[in-house]
Amino acid sequence: MMLIEPSNTTIIYRPITENDLPAAHALSQALRWPHRLEDWQFVLRLGAGFVAEADGTVIGTALCWQQRERHGTVGMIIVSAQHQGKGIGRELMQRVLDQLGERCTHLIATQAGQPLYERLGFQPTGTICQHQGTLTGFPATQLPAGASVRLAEPGDLAAIIALADRGAGMSRGDVLKQLVTVAEGAVLERDGQLAGFALLRRFGRGQVIGPLVAPDTDSAKALIAHWSDACAGAFVRLDVSGDSGLGDWLAQAGLAQVDSGVAMSRNGAPEADPALRQFAIINQALC
Known part of the structure; x- marks a missing residue:
């Protein structure tokens, strides 16, 4: 699926691959996340996900993991700073949720991300310190x-x-x-x-x-x-x-x-x- 931003930039959404991980790692580094490239490689081996791409550059990521038939988790939700507020995070989230289907799905939300997740049907169950x-x-x-x-x-x-x-x-x-x-x-x-x-x-x-x-x-x-x-x-x-x-x-x-x-x-x-x-x-x- 492709979306057109007001700036006429085409946003392409596609499944993430191993070749995308250096760019995904750079996105997480920009947020000061501690993940090494090896940490990205490990979580991708266990799951699947999507990237958002603009002008050939990865600008967003979302991964998900099936915990057998009944449960799933979602994470590594990132949108580059210059592309936030344009619905890209929601589109990426919807894609991983569609992949998980009706599974009971869990995530850990940042304060900034919590309102989006609530609009997608998530409810708070506790805190992680x-x-x-x-x-x-x-x-x-x-x-x-x-x-x-x-x-x-x-x-x-x-x-x-x-x-x-x-x-x-x-x-x-x-x-x-x-x-x-x-x-x-x-x-x-x-x-x-x-x-x-x-x-x-x-x-x-x-x-x-x-x-x-x-x-x-x-x-x-x-x-x-x-x-x-x-x-x-x-x-x-x-x-x-x-x-x-x-x-x-x-x-x-x-x-x-x-x-x-x-x-x-x-x-x-x-x-x-x-x-x-x-x-x-x-x-x-x-x-």
């Missing part, structure tokens, strides 16, 4: 008797996926199988059973911890603290739910809150297991 900084060391944590944290092993993957599904309220198997190829894992064992996990991987300016699923805040702290030695003195990021109870504790470790977003859903909302929580998301695209 971005914590990051140079890690100085996590405060001491204590687990109850019978609980411990260890490195994940290949044989833990099925249990990790099951926990991720329950904690997020949607199928995460396809995403997790790809994440573990670029991440290390820590698991929480309680009475011989896996009860939580946290993944650590390279992203943006340093390392990111997420997703993180645990039964309670103390368990979540223990899983994060497992990475204290590996990340000491490094730049670390976590995107945690606003009601996680982790904010002050993370700030004590040098990971201040630097931003926040609104979690939103369309066609319903996630139905997470009340006995588990996703304390930290994968990222603000894959959620």
Whole structure:
């Protein structure tokens, strides 16, 4: 589909390809997003999307990810500054929503983007707080008797996926199988059973911890603290739910809150297991 701007510039919308990623990366850099080209490549391998093009230049992007038959996520919604306010973002969003169909769809909205998403049928479901900084060391944590944290092993993957599904309220198997190829894992064992996990991987300016699923805040702290030695003195990021109870504790470790977003859903909302929580998301695209 082509649209004509008032300036007579033709806007072309087409599926995004691997060849578009350097231009997409440049758009995100202009917004001071931390994503590396490798981070763009990773999320595109998992999903699909569209670009808006003007005079042969990519001026906008939108990606989406199918979380099996019932759920999907949307992210990497960018329109260059000089082309904003012309309906390009809405057109890109409509295209990825059409691709997801009637799936319950989730995204993390910026304050600027929230009004558009509300007009497209999204409703707020919570907040996400971005914590990051140079890690100085996590405060001491204590687990109850019978609980411990260890490195994940290949044989833990099925249990990790099951926990991720329950904690997020949607199928995460396809995403997790790809994440573990670029991440290390820590698991929480309680009475011989896996009860939580946290993944650590390279992203943006340093390392990111997420997703993180645990039964309670103390368990979540223990899983994060497992990475204290590996990340000491490094730049670390976590995107945690606003009601996680982790904010002050993370700030004590040098990971201040630097931003926040609104979690939103369309066609319903996630139905997470009340006995588990996703304390930290994968990222603000894959959620």
